[in-house]
Amino acid sequence: MPTALVVAEPGKPASSAVLELDGALRQEGFEVQRVVPDDLVLRHPHPDLLLISAALGLQRMALVSQRFLVDGRMPTIVAFPDDDLAALEECVRGGFDFVTRPFLPSLLRSRANTCWERSQLSTTVEEMAALASLREYERELRIARDIQAGFxxxxxxxxxxxxxxxxxxxxxxxxxxxxxxxxxxxxxxxxxxxxxxxxxxxxxxxxxxxxxxxxxxxxxxxxxxxxxxxxxxxxxxxxxxxxxxxxxxxxxxxxxxxxxxxxxxxxxxxxxxxxxxxxxxxxxxxxxxxxxxxxxxxxxxxxxxxxxxxxxxxxxxxxxxxxxxxxxxxxxxxxxxxxxxxxxxxxxxxxxxxxxxxxxxxxxxxxxxxxxxxxxxxxxxxxxxxxxxxxxxxxxxxxxxxxxxxxxx
Missing domain, CATH: 3.60.40.10 (PPM-type phosphatase domain)
Incomplete structure (x- = not known):
C-alpha cells in the first residue's frame, strides 16, 4: 500500500483542507499519516508521497523536504493550500509542485502521478547532465595526462x-x-x-x-x-x-x-x-x-x-x-x-x-x-x-x- 505523509502547522486542530485531503487520499488507497514538522522522520522515515502545507512557508517547506533526502532520492513532494493561497503561490514560485481544492480522489491521484513523473524526468535529466559533465571531465583529464606524459x-x-x-x-x-x-x-x-x-x-x-x-x-x-x-x-x-x-x-x-x-x-x-x-x-x-x-x-x-x-x-x-x-x-x-x-x-x-x-x-x-x-x-x-x-x-x-x-x- 502506498504511503502518504501530510505535514501541517503544529499547535492547532486539523484544518478543513487537511481533513479533506486525508479523506481523498484514503479513498485512493493511500495509508495516510498526519504529522507536524518536528515529528517527521520518527513517524514515517520515507513515504511515497509527501504533502506539505503551504502555510509553513517556503523556507520551512524546503527544510522539511531536505529531511527526506536519502541516498540522493526524495519522495514526491507536493504543496497544498491550507486556506492561504498567497502562501501557496510563494511555494510554487520556489519550484514546488502543488494541488488545490477541491481534493477529489481521482483528480488527486492523477495530480500525484503527474508530479511523480515530472520529478522522475527532472531526476533523469539531472543525472544525464551530471553523467555528461563527468565524461567531459574525464576526457579533459585524459588530455591533461597525455600532455603531461609529453613532458x-x-x-x-x-x-x-x-x-x-x-x-x-x-x-x-x-x-x-x-x-x-x-x-x-x-x-x-x-x-x-x-x-x-x-x-x-x-x-x-x-x-x-x-x-x-x-x-x-x-x-x-x-x-x-x-x-x-x-x-x-x-x-x-x-x-x-x-x-x-x-x-x-x-x-x-x-x-x-x-x-x-x-x-x-x-x-x-x-x-x-x-x-x-x-x-x-x-x-x-x-x-x-x-x-x-x-x-x-x-x-x-x-x-x-x-x-x-x-x-x-x-x-x-x-x-x-x-x-x-x-x-x-x-x-x-x-x-x-x-x-x-x-x-x-x-x-x-x-x-x-x-x-x-x-x-x-x-x-x-x-x-x-x-x-x-x-x-x-x-x-x-x-x-x-x-x-x-x-x-x-x-x-x-x-x-x-x-x-x-x-x-x-
Missing part, C-alpha cells in the same frame, strides 16, 4: 659505460612529480632532475609543466660559469682549491642558473598560488663520474657504492618557489665503477600500508643494498618492495624514481 623523456640517453632508468607512477591521472634527463654543453654533460611539486592533481600538474620547462630551458640556454651574475648566491661544497675549477667550468653554470632562476621566477610571480617544488638537480660528467648537484629541500638521493657503502645526498638549499632570495650550495660526489645513484620522490618513503605505517628510508636502503648494480633492477626491486608493503591500501602520493649506474670496468 617526460621518451627515452633515456645512451652513454657508454652507464645505465639509466626511470619510473613514474602518479596517484591520480595527473601528478605533481616529474623527472627529466637531457644533455648539456654540446652533449658533454648529462642533466638529471627529479622533482615533486607540492599537492597532487590538476593544479600540481600545471605547475609541474611550468617548473620543468623553466628548468630545462634555462639550463640548455646558459653558457659557462662566467655567465653567472654576482648575485647568484650559490656556494661550492665538497671541493676546494684547483679542484673546483673543472667542476665549475662546464656543468655548474647551467645547473645554478636553472635552479636559481626558476626559484626567483616562481617566488616572484606565483607566490599567491602557494605552489613550490622540492627537487634534486644534478649534472653528471660521464667521462670522470663527477656529479655536481643542488638538492632543493628534496628527499636525499642515495649513492650505493660498489663496496656496499651508501652515501645520502642531503638538501643543499630550500624548496624552489618559496623565497626569491634563497641561497643554494653546490654539492659534489664522484660515481666510480660499480656505483649507483638512486633518486626518488617522497611517495616512496611515505607510502603507507593498511595499518598506516610508513615505508621509510631504512627499508629503501635495505632493498638497494640487496639489489645488483643495474639501473632497471634497482627500479624494479624498489617498486616490488613498495607495492608489497602497501598491499591493499590506496596509493596516497605520486611515486617517481630515477637510477643511474656506472658499469664495472
Amino acid at each position: 617526460l623523456p621518451e627515452s633515456m640517453p645512451l652513454l657508454d659505460g652507464w645505465e639509466l632508468a626511470a619510473s613514474f607512477r602518479p596517484a591520480r591521472q595527473v601528478a605533481g612529480d616529474f623527472y627529466d634527463v637531457f644533455t648539456l654543453v654540446n652533449g658533454r654533460k648529462l642533466a638529471l632532475v627529479v622533482a615533486d611539486v607540492c599537492d597532487k592533481g590538476v593544479g600540481a600538474a600545471l605547475f609541474m609543466a611550468l617548473i620543468r620547462t623553466l628548468l630545462r630551458h634555462t639550463a640548455e640556454h646558459t653558457g659557462l660559469v662566467q655567465d653567472l651574475g654576482d648575485d647568484t648566491a650559490v656556494a661550492l661544497n665538497g671541493t676546494a682549491g684547483d679542484t673546483a675549477l673543472p667542476l665549475l667550468s662546464l656543468g655548474a653554470g647551467p645547473l645554478i642558473q636553472a635552479v636559481v632562476g626558476t626559484n626567483r621566477y616562481m617566488a616572484r610571480n606565483h607566490l599567491k598560488q602557494a605552489y613550490f617544488a622540492t627537487m634534486f638537480f644534478g649534472v653528471l660528467d660521464p667521462w670522470s663520474g663527477d656529479l655536481v648537484y643542488i638538492n632543493g629541500g628534496h628527499n636525499p638521493p642515495i649513492v650505493v657504492h660498489a663496496d656496499g657503502r651508501q652515501t645520502l645526498l642531503p638538501p643543499t638549499g630550500p624548496a624552489v618557489g618559496i623565497l626569491a632570495d634563497s641561497s643554494y650550495t653546490l654539492g659534489h660526489v664522484r660515481l666510480g665503477p660499480g656505483d649507483a645513484l638512486f633518486a626518488y620522490t617522497d611517495g616512496v618513503v611515505e607510502a603507507r600500508n593498511a595499518a598506516h605505517s610508513l615505508y621509510g628510508t631504512a627499508r629503501l636502503q635495505e632493498v638497494l643494498a640487496a639489489t645488483g648494480p643495474h639501473a632497471q633492477d634497482l627500479l624494479a626491486a624498489v617498486d616490488t618492495a613498495v607495492r608489497g608493503f602497501v598491499g591493499t591500501a590506496e596509493q596516497s602520493d605520486d611515486i617517481t624514481t630515477l637510477a643511474v649506474t656506472r658499469n664495472l670496468a
Whole structure:
C-alpha cells in the first residue's frame, strides 16, 4: 500500500483542507499519516508521497523536504493550500509542485502521478547532465595526462659505460612529480632532475609543466660559469682549491642558473598560488663520474657504492618557489665503477600500508643494498618492495624514481 505523509502547522486542530485531503487520499488507497514538522522522520522515515502545507512557508517547506533526502532520492513532494493561497503561490514560485481544492480522489491521484513523473524526468535529466559533465571531465583529464606524459623523456640517453632508468607512477591521472634527463654543453654533460611539486592533481600538474620547462630551458640556454651574475648566491661544497675549477667550468653554470632562476621566477610571480617544488638537480660528467648537484629541500638521493657503502645526498638549499632570495650550495660526489645513484620522490618513503605505517628510508636502503648494480633492477626491486608493503591500501602520493649506474670496468 502506498504511503502518504501530510505535514501541517503544529499547535492547532486539523484544518478543513487537511481533513479533506486525508479523506481523498484514503479513498485512493493511500495509508495516510498526519504529522507536524518536528515529528517527521520518527513517524514515517520515507513515504511515497509527501504533502506539505503551504502555510509553513517556503523556507520551512524546503527544510522539511531536505529531511527526506536519502541516498540522493526524495519522495514526491507536493504543496497544498491550507486556506492561504498567497502562501501557496510563494511555494510554487520556489519550484514546488502543488494541488488545490477541491481534493477529489481521482483528480488527486492523477495530480500525484503527474508530479511523480515530472520529478522522475527532472531526476533523469539531472543525472544525464551530471553523467555528461563527468565524461567531459574525464576526457579533459585524459588530455591533461597525455600532455603531461609529453613532458617526460621518451627515452633515456645512451652513454657508454652507464645505465639509466626511470619510473613514474602518479596517484591520480595527473601528478605533481616529474623527472627529466637531457644533455648539456654540446652533449658533454648529462642533466638529471627529479622533482615533486607540492599537492597532487590538476593544479600540481600545471605547475609541474611550468617548473620543468623553466628548468630545462634555462639550463640548455646558459653558457659557462662566467655567465653567472654576482648575485647568484650559490656556494661550492665538497671541493676546494684547483679542484673546483673543472667542476665549475662546464656543468655548474647551467645547473645554478636553472635552479636559481626558476626559484626567483616562481617566488616572484606565483607566490599567491602557494605552489613550490622540492627537487634534486644534478649534472653528471660521464667521462670522470663527477656529479655536481643542488638538492632543493628534496628527499636525499642515495649513492650505493660498489663496496656496499651508501652515501645520502642531503638538501643543499630550500624548496624552489618559496623565497626569491634563497641561497643554494653546490654539492659534489664522484660515481666510480660499480656505483649507483638512486633518486626518488617522497611517495616512496611515505607510502603507507593498511595499518598506516610508513615505508621509510631504512627499508629503501635495505632493498638497494640487496639489489645488483643495474639501473632497471634497482627500479624494479624498489617498486616490488613498495607495492608489497602497501598491499591493499590506496596509493596516497605520486611515486617517481630515477637510477643511474656506472658499469664495472
